[in-house]
C-alpha cells in the first residue's frame with residue numbers, strides 16, 4: 001500500500017515514516033499535492049502549536065487535499081496535532097485558530113494538574129472499532145500533548161453512521177481517537193507507541 005506522510009513543515013515525519021514501513025507500507029514523505037491526493041492512504045502528522053500547524057498545512061494546500069480525498073472516500077489518518085487541526089477550532093495560549101472543520105468541536109487546554117500529558121495511557125475504544133481491533137483495554141499508547149477535545153459535538157443519527165469515538169483521561173476525559181468513514185485520527189502517537197502503535201497502524205493499513 002502506498003502511503004504519503006504529508007510534509008507541511010511540521011516535525012516527527014521520519015518516525016512516522018519508519019513506523020509505517022515497519023508494518024509494510026510503501027511510504028513517501030512529501031508536500032506534493034498530486035502524490036498526496038493519489039496515495040492509498042494519507043497521514044497528517046503534527047508537532048507544535050495548533051496555529052502554526054494550520055498555517056503550515058494551508059501553505060501546501062493540505063486542508064484542501066484532505067477535503068478532496070475525503071469527498072472521494074480516500075483514507076486519511078491524523079496524528080496528534082494532525083488530529084487536532086481536523087476539528088473546527090483550536091484555542092492555545094488564548095489564540096483561537098480555525099481548523100479544517102471536518103468535525104465540530106474545540107481543541108482546548110486539558111483540565112489537569114499536570115500538563116503536558118506526557119507518557120503512556122490506556123484508552124476506552126467503542127464496540128466495532130477497526131483501529132483498536134485485537135487489542136484489549138489494558139493496551140497503552142504514548143501521548144504528548146497539553147490540549148485536546150474534551151466534548152464530542154457532532155450529532156449523528158438517522159442514516160448517517162455515527163463516528164466511533166475513543167476516549168482517554170488525564171485530569172479530564174478527552175478524545176483519544178476518531179474513526180469516521182475514510183477519516184481516522186489519534187491524539188496519541190502510534191509511531192511512539194511500540195508494538196501497540198504498530199498494531200494500530202497495521203489495522204489502519206488493512207482498512208485502506
Ligand SMILES: NC(=O)CC[C@H](N)C(=O)O
Pocket residue numbers: 046047048049050080081092116144145146147148
Ligand atoms: N506533541 C505535540 O506537539 C502536541 C502539541 C499541541 N499543541 C498540544 O499540546 O496538544
